[in-house]
Amino acid sequence: MAEPIADFYALIPAGGIGSRLWPLSRADAPKFLHDLTGSGHTLLRDTWNRLEPLAGRDRIAVVTGRAHRAAVEKELPDIPDKNVFLESEPRDSTAAIGLAAAILAHREPDVIIGSFAADHVIRGTQVFEWAVQQAVAVAREGYICTIGIPPVEPSVGFGYIKKGDELVIAGAPEAATVERFVEKPDLDTAKDYFADRSYLWNAGMFIARADVLLGEIAESQPHLYAGLIDLAEAWDDRDARGPVVDRVWPTLERIAIDYSVAEPAAERGRLAVIPGHFDWDDVGDFASLAKLNSGGRRDNLAILGGNARVLADTASGILVSQTHRVISVIGVKDIVIVDTDDALLVTTSEHAQRVKGVVDALKLTGRGDVL
Template sequence: MSSVIPVILSGGSGTRLWPLSRKHYPKQFHKLSGSGHTLIQDTALRVKHLAPPIVVCNEDHRFMLADQLQQVGITPATILLEPEAKNTAPAIALAALKALEIDPEAVIAVFPADHVIADNEQFQLTMAAALEAAQSGEALLTFGIVPTHAETGYGYIECEDSDSSKQSTSASPVKQFVEKPDLATAESYLASGKHFWNSGMFVFRASTFMDELNRHNEAIVRHCTAAFELAEKDLDFIRIDQAAFAECPSDSIDYAVMEKSDKVQVMPLNAGWSDIGGWSAIWDILDKDAQGTASVGDVINIDTINTLVHSNSKDKLVCTIGLEDIVIVDTPNALLVSHKDRVQDVKKAVSQIADDDRQEHLYHREVHRPWGSYDSIDFGNRYQVKRITVKPGASLSLQKHHHRAEHWIVVTGTAEVQVGEKISVISENQSVYIPLGEIHRLTNPGKVPLELIEVQSGSYLGEDDIVRLQDNFGRS
């Protein structure tokens, strides 16, 4: 029997969930479902029983992705690094090529990394039926979500003979894919019993998909194949060739294949699915108090109705009084306050931030690195203070700075510090000074996280004033 390989697509930016989701820390890496895991961890755990997954992500997120999967005991079959975002068709093509390398008869099950499935038991039953259908035939199966209301934010799939008001474990031919409708059209779709929400989840033989993609968009297959064949291994990752991939057209799987192929079938799924497309969707899935208000973090609500209060601050209490139908999202360096009816306009705020040449759409105050993280807790003219956490056994790069000196004070753990040619070990409450221009390196030789305070001083304190001379993570 052909092997079944999960494919997880982790290329989204999640701008509609700003300020929690940022370009360099998008929504799939946050704990949003109430499960205690991040969305990508939930996705990987949901299909853990099938096989180690193939994960497709961009270079900026590679260490964060690998670290989060390791936290839940999952070692991917491979992590493919896209040089640039080209939409879902090229991403799935790269994964299919890797799956065919593993098993020429492989069936792949494709999932975005940032969806929520509330009813895992029903999901597994539907998944088993879809896998059986894919293994016994040449169908391109897509999961159609059984609609619960007239939704204008999703695309729809119209089927030939299935009843979209019911769960079924048999697939039906697809009549057409429909773009996001207006409310009146969405209501007619709901009443018809022939329309499903388009989930963006698929099951098919890798070879069948590549044949159909080649039939309908040969250029994607040609350029993806060239980029895959020229790919290079980089630590635990497969780095897709940048020059070859740059020539590949950008297209979604729906436009490139699914809307054109006569092999597409829809499998109904009624398992509490959500694509977490905005803050209203977060309010929908979270537990609420007697007044319909959902709270995350250190929050006190007084006479607040049908509201979402999401606090990501570690040291701040949020109080609300007399609010109704409001969304409040608090992070250490950005605060969103919006009426629930206007949360889809968060994208406008993100665009304005980018146009103003600010950084709040890119980074949180706490920035994650492959060796750990740092939090910029204070800054001013010619100085900056950071709280740095280094994972056990990890090292920062051997580096120097042209415009700043640094002073490190150990708070917890033990640090091995190289300054120039001298290497020393410092413990809690001890410190070391690194003069401007001096070569230096920080290592955690211990078994527990190392925490220290870094005080920077100088004429320029930007992150681009780092000259890496040697790096364990391939960044020098």
């Protein structure tokens, strides 16, 4: 792009621990602070690099937890201090994105914001930029716009977006209404969606005028909206911010933005979608990570770790090493091995989604020291 989009502000929600990537992803080193693709950058930095041409370095904001502030600012040395919005504790995506929307709308009433997760992998920068440019054009018309990914397989790991009628909007030739959002389906249903071609994967990207987004929150979650406005009005006054955050933040409802904004907006005809014709992955588990790093070969063993010492013979899957141990992998298919100083995970790609259950079990048994 020659110039950033003048009325656009990019937002990066950087939260969550990525529990399906345990023990690689931890509370103190979550997924977005790892290089999972061999790019030489963390996922957070890669996200910044994608968004900088669209917004400019002074118009990118990050919402993250207080515990991760130092790491985020180390990864993003160019981010202005005023654009780091800290959560005192996680309250789910509506509070995180809504907080940023309320602060930015207070500073710049007509601003358009775009929310893009800190821990997704996108390849095809120019195509991504074109999708965002279209989404901004749609947002200027008063819609909330999302970017959906045309499925490449009948996946059960993603939610889906059902496209509706085409929209006629200058600068957005691929825009369409959203008929409905669909939860993660079973395999037979996913096959039907894949064959239908009017269904897109929900990639969790939302672009809208900040005041329009807040209006949807006000309709579906009025108490949450009121709290966000209180926070925004005090945010840029350092003396006033702390007491308001301490009073308001713990009272905010925990609800995902899909439920508070996207689904109600779709029902009212206020939600639009742009197909994103770029490679996208939310790196939701080790099976996804193996695909990203296998070079497209199912018989390949992908190895991550700068000091990995691995002997492999007719093995496939993924091995992540954070130790100096020699690891031998012989005659196994679709294996997942993650070796860290204090925890070892061994599973298969087929069972990669079940890693979250291990994390839940460790919490219940009081083994938080390894989380």
